[in-house]
Amino acid sequence: xxxxxxxxxxxxxxxxxxxxxxxxxxxxxxxxxxxxxxxxxxxxxxxxxxxxxxxxxxxxxxxxxxxxxxxxxxxxxxxxxxxxxxxxxxxxxxxxxxxxxxxxxxxxxxxxxxxxxxxxxxxxxxxxxxxxxxxxxxxxxxxxxxxxxxxxxxxxxxxxxxxxxxxxxxxxxxxxxxxxxxxxxxxxxxxxxxxxxxxxxxxxxxxxxxxxxxxxxxxxxxxxxxxxxxxxxxxxxxxxxxxxxxxxxxxxxxxxxxxxxxxxxxxxxxxxxxxxxxxxxxxxxxxxxxxxxxxxxxxxxxxxxxxxxxxxxxxxxxxxxxxxxxxxx
Amino acid sequence: xxxxxxxxxxxxxxxxxxxxxxxxxxxxxxxxxxxxxxxxxxxxxxxxxxxxxxxxxxxxxxxxxxxxxxxxxxxxxxxxxxxxxxxxxxxxxxxxxxxxxxxxxxxxxxxxxxxxxxxxxxxxxxxxxxxxxxxxxxxxxxxxxxxxxxxxxxxxxxxxxxxxxxxxxxxxxxxxxxxxxxxxxxxxxxxxxxxxxxxxxxxxxxxxxxxxxxxxxxxxxxxxxxxxxxxxxxxxxxxxxxxxxxxxxxxxxxxxxxxxxxxxxxxxxxxxxxxxxxxxxxxxxxxxxxxxxxxxxxxxxxxxxxxxxxxxxxxxxxxxxxxxxxxxx
Numbered sequence: 220x221x222x223x224x225x226x227x228x229x230x231x232x233x234x235x236x237x238x239x240x241x242x243x244x245x246x247x248x249x250x251x252x253x254x255x256x257x258x259x260x261x262x263x264x265x266x267x268x269x270x271x272x273x274x275x276x277x278x279x280x281x282x283x284x285x286x287x288x289x290x291x292x293x294x295x296x297x298x299x300x301x302x303x304x305x306x307x308x309x310x311x312x313x314x315x316x317x318x319x320x321x322x323x324x325x326x327x328x329x330x331x332x333x334x335x336x337x338x339x340x341x342x343x344x345x346x347x348x349x350x351x352x353x354x355x356x357x358x359x360x361x362x363x364x365x366x367x368x369x370x371x372x373x374x375x376x377x378x379x380x381x382x383x384x385x386x387x388x389x390x391x392x393x394x395x396x397x398x399x400x401x402x403x404x405x406x407x408x409x410x411x412x413x414x415x416x417x418x419x420x421x422x423x424x425x426x427x428x429x430x431x432x433x434x435x436x437x438x439x440x441x442x443x444x445x446x447x448x449x450x451x452x453x454x455x456x457x458x459x460x461x462x463x464x465x466x467x468x469x470x471x472x473x474x475x476x477x478x479x480x481x482x483x484x485x486x487x488x489x490x491x492x493x494x495x496x497x498x499x500x501x502x503x504x505x506x507x508x509x510x511x512x513x514x515x516x517x518x519x520x521x522x523x524x525x526x527x528x529x530x531x532x533x534x535x536x537x538x539x540x541x542x543x544x545x546x547x548x
Numbered sequence: 549x550x551x552x553x554x555x556x557x558x559x560x561x562x563x564x565x566x567x568x569x570x571x572x573x574x575x576x577x578x579x580x581x582x583x584x585x586x587x588x589x590x591x592x593x594x595x596x597x598x599x600x601x602x603x604x605x606x607x608x609x610x611x612x613x614x615x616x617x618x619x620x621x622x623x624x625x626x627x628x629x630x631x632x633x634x635x636x637x638x639x640x641x642x643x644x645x646x647x648x649x650x651x652x653x654x655x656x657x658x659x660x661x662x663x664x665x666x667x668x669x670x671x672x673x674x675x676x677x678x679x680x681x682x683x684x685x686x687x688x689x690x691x692x693x694x695x696x697x698x699x700x701x702x703x704x705x706x707x708x709x710x711x712x713x714x715x716x717x718x719x720x721x722x723x724x725x726x727x728x729x730x731x732x733x734x735x736x737x738x739x740x741x742x743x744x745x746x747x748x749x750x751x752x753x754x755x756x757x758x759x760x761x762x763x764x765x766x767x768x769x770x771x772x773x774x775x776x777x778x779x780x781x782x783x784x785x786x787x788x789x790x791x792x793x794x795x796x797x798x799x800x801x802x803x804x805x806x807x808x809x810x811x812x813x814x815x816x817x818x819x820x821x822x823x824x825x826x827x828x829x830x831x832x833x834x835x836x837x838x839x840x841x842x843x844x845x846x847x848x849x850x851x852x853x854x855x856x857x858x859x860x861x862x863x864x865x866x867x868x869x870x871x872x873x874x875x876x877x
Contacts, residue, residue: 392721393791393798395805397813454794458787462722465783469722476724484726484813 234430237467245434252431255422256288263406265417266374272296273372275363276319276327278312278440281378283319284428285420287435289376290323296376299366301359302331304339305351305446306528312440319437328370330362337521340446345526346519351446354516361504361513367414380420380428385474386455393455401485405478411496412505422475442543445528448536563759566796574763581760584751585617592735594746595703601625602701604692605648605656607641607769610707612648613760614749618705619652625705628695630688631660633668634680634775635857641769648766657699659691666850669775674855675848680775683845690833690842696743703738709749709757714803715784722784730814734807740825741834751804771872774857777865 223232225244232242236251243251260266272289276282276298289296300316303309313329320327333339343354367375384405391399409415420428432439447453463470498504499511506512532540552561554573561571565580572580589595601618605611605627618625629645632638642658649656662668672683696704713734720728738744749757761768776782792799827833828840835841861869 393802395802395809397809451795454791458791461790462783462787466780473722473724480724480726484817488813 233434234427236427238463238471240467248427248430249434252284252423252427253288253292256285256419257292259405259419259421260417263417263421265406265419266294266376268294270294270373271371272374272376273328273363273367273370274298274376275359275378276300276316277378278314278316279378280428280432280437280439280441281380281383281420281425283315283378283437283439284431284435285376285378286319286325287437288431289419290325297326297328297370297372299328299330299363301362302329302333303355303358304331304333304525305341305444308440308442308445308528311442315439328366330366332358333525336517338517338523339525341528341531342523342526343516343520344446344531346523347516350450351531352450352452354520355446357512357516361511363416364414365502365504368412372414374415374417377416377418378420378428379418380423380425381471381474382425382456382459384418384421385459385470386452388474388477389455389459390451397485397488400481401488403477404482412498421478422471424470445532445536445540448539449533562763563756565756567792567800569796577756577759578763581613581752581756582617582621585614585748586621588734588748588750589746592746592750594735594748595623595705597623599623599702600700601703601705602657602692602696602699603627603705604688604707605629605645606707607643607645608707609757609761609766609768609770610709610712610749610754612644612707612766612768613757613764614705614707615648615654616764616766617760618748619654626655626657626699626701628657628659628692630691631658631662632684632687633660633662633854634670634773637769637771637774637857640771644768657695659695661687662854665846667846667852668854670857670860671852671855672845672849673775673860675852676845679779680860681779681781683849684775686841686845690840692745693743694831694833697741701743703744703746706745706747707749707757708747709752709754710800710803711754711785711788713747713750714788714799715781717803717806718784718788719780726814726817729810730817732806733811741827750807751800753799774861774865774869777868778862 223235223242224230225232225247226241227247227250228244230244233245234248235242239251266272272294274282274286274289274296276286278300286296286298298316298320300313302313317327319325340351340355340358343358344351347354363375366372384403388400388403391403405418405421407413407416431437443453459470459473496505496507497509499506499514500509501514502511504511504513510518529537529540552564552571553559554561554576555568555570556576556579557573559573562574563577564571568580595601601623603611603615603618603625605615607629615625615627627645627649629642631642646656648654669680669684669687672687673680676683692704695701713732717729717732720732734747734750736742736745760766772782788799788802825834825836826838828835828843829838830843831840833840833842839847858866858869
C-alpha cells in the first residue's frame, strides 16, 4: 500500500507540512508542536518553571491547545474564559472550555460580560457604532490583565498563533504603522501596572493547532466568530496564504524574520513602553488619561438594552450567519 | 444617456481610479499624471530644470510614458535603449522605442548586448544557471550607469511605477531584508562613481501609464517579458492587487508610507552608501571587489553559443510562450 511516510519514523503520516517540506505521523506531529513551543519559550524567555500561569482561553483550538501543551510540558496553568455574549457562538465556546477544564480537573476562572458588567460585545458594537472586534479586543485585554494582577499570576499566555501574528504584522506593514510595528512582539514584559504577556504558539500555524486538538481528542469551537467574518484580518490571512501556497515557508519567514531582524531596530520607537502612566479613577488600571478605555466603554454601554448578534453583522457576515441558522447549525 | 463623469469637469470619463474614488476624462487623466510626476520630482528633489536627463527606455508603457511626460513638462531628455536579445520580444520593443524617438526627433542611444558584448540575456541565464532577471537587471544597471557617466548626464530616469515599487517592497518585506529595504528609495543620489537615479512614476500605477499611452497615441510593447512569466515579482503584484481590490488605496499607502515613515528610520543602515568602493580592473566601474559583476558576467558568458529564448523558460512560461507562438503572435 502506498502512503506518505513520517519524516521521523517512516510510519504512516497524518499531515503534510509544506514549510518543513515533510510529512509527520501523529506522535511526531505532537513532538514537533511541543518542540516549537519549547523553542519559543526559550528564545524569548517567556516562562520559568515555577511561574503561576494564566491562559486566556476562548474555547477555540489555539487556546485549548496551548493550555494542553503547557501542562504536557510540565507547567502548571490555570485558565480564564470570558463570556462575550456573542449568541450561540459564545454559548458553545464556553461549553467546550468548561468540558476541557472539568475533564482534566483544572482551575478555570470565568467572567461573563453581561452578568458582571451589564453589556455584551454585540451591544457594545451597536452603541459605539464601531466594529465589534474593537470593543471585544479591548474588553478582553483589560479583563485578562486585571484577573492576572488580582490573582497573583506571573504571566498571561495567549493562543495567538503564527497565522494570527503574521496577519496582524501584514496589516501593520501595509500601513507602515511604526508604533504598532514597534509594539508587536511575542513577549510583552510586565511594566507600568500591566502583567507580562506571552505568545508561545508564535512558531505554529492554525492548521497544526487543529491537528494537535484532533490527535489529542480535544473538542473545540470550530466556527469563526460570526462578528469577524469579512474583516480585514481574515483578508490578510488569505493574502498571506496565497503567497504561502506559491512559496512554502514565506509566512513563517515573514513573521519570524520580523521578530529577529526588525524588532530590534524598532525597539527604541516604542513610545507606549517609555513614559509613566496614570491610574484609572474608576478601577485603578494603567491609562494615559483619567479614566481607562474599558471604564469609558462600560460607562457608555453598560445597562443598554441587549442587541442580538444579527443586528450588528456586516452584509457578508449576516448572509453567512442566517444561512447557518437556517441549516439548523 | 447615463455615463460616469469626470470628477474635475463633469464630462464623460474614460477611466475610474478607485484609490482616488473618482473617474476622469482623457484631459484630466493626463493632468493627474503630470501633477503626480511633478509632486514626486518636487518632494524628492529628483530633477532640476537644466539637468541633462537620460531616460532608460525599454519600449514598454512606463518608460515611453515618463519620457513623454518629462518632455511635456518642459524638461529635455535623451533616451537609452538596450537590446537584450530576448527573441521577438526584444525586436518588437526596439521598434516601438525607435518609432517613438523618430516621430519626435529625439536623441536615442542604443546598445545591443549581442553586438557589443557578444552575449544576450537567454544565453547568460543558461550559462550561469540563474534566473534570467538576475543577469538582465545587472546588465541594464551597469550599462545605464556607464552611459550616463560617459555621456555627461546629470541623472538617469527609470520608468519604475507604483506597482513595481510596491511589489519589490513587498518581496523585501516578506523576508525583512533590512539592507535591501534601506536601499529602496525613489532617489539614489550620485555617489561613489554611480550617477544619480530617480523614479518619477513612483506615485502612478501601470494602469494609469497604459491609459496615458493610449490617450497620447503612443504604441508600446504590450506583452510581459516571456522570461519574467511565473517569477515572484508578478506573484507579489497579484497579492497586492487582491488587497487593493478589497481596500482601494492600500497599495499606494503601502509604498508611499514606507518612503515617508520607514525610509528615514532605515536610512542609517544603508551600508552600501557608506564605505569607499574600488574601481573595476577591467572597466573602471565602482565595485566592492577587484572586477565588477558585469565584467565577471561578460568574461563568463561572452562568446558562448547563443541560446534561444525557449531554452531558458520555466515550465509555466514555456507553455505560455509556445501557445503565443502557435497563435501566430
